[in-house]
Amino acid sequence: MNANNPFARLPEAASFTVTSDTVADGSAWAPEQLASGVPGGKDVSPHLSWSGAPEGTKSYAVTVYDPDAPTGSGFWHWAVADIPATVTELPEGAGDATGSSLPEGAFQLPNDARVPHYLGAAPPAGHGPHRYFVVVHALDVESIGVPADATPAVLGFTMSAHTLGRAVLTATAETPA
Secondary structure, eight states, X not given: OOOOOTTTTSOOOEEOEEEOSSOOXXXXXXXXXXXXXXXXXXXXOOOEXXXXXXXXXXXXXXXXXXXXXXXXXXXXXXXXXEXXXXXXXXXXXXXSXXXXXXXXXXXXXXXXXXXSSOOOBOOOTTSOOEEEEEEEEEESSSOOOOXXXXXXXXXXXXXXXXXXXXXXXXXXXXXXX
């Protein structure tokens, strides 16, 4: 893993708390959260619960990003936009292809594999450990206004002017050589 911090060049934002019944901060993903092409992988999105968002929060977005992917730009595994401010939890598996467990109004954007659902971790064999930044973004707008086919990078760019706070949990994964 390298020291690349994906938030270092973004405007500062208040922090709040995100927890998970699926993975503890700094721990390895369970096999279910790995990509289906990895032994035991099932592409199951993690349970997430958050609290303490800044006053004025009108919606949330959730992203999962691997800055250690050997691409020059990292790899976006999941992006969900327009989660209502009244929602403070997503169940495990909410990021499936149907999105039926997402709250009304929320939608998944295509990840870097261009599929609009959670794509589990799959670091290249022998590449070393990867970090997965699981982030709940508290936003000052009810709808972030990006189209459903936008990339997570476009979502991130659009959110930068509307982010009140970030709750960050980091998971890890490694595929042996």
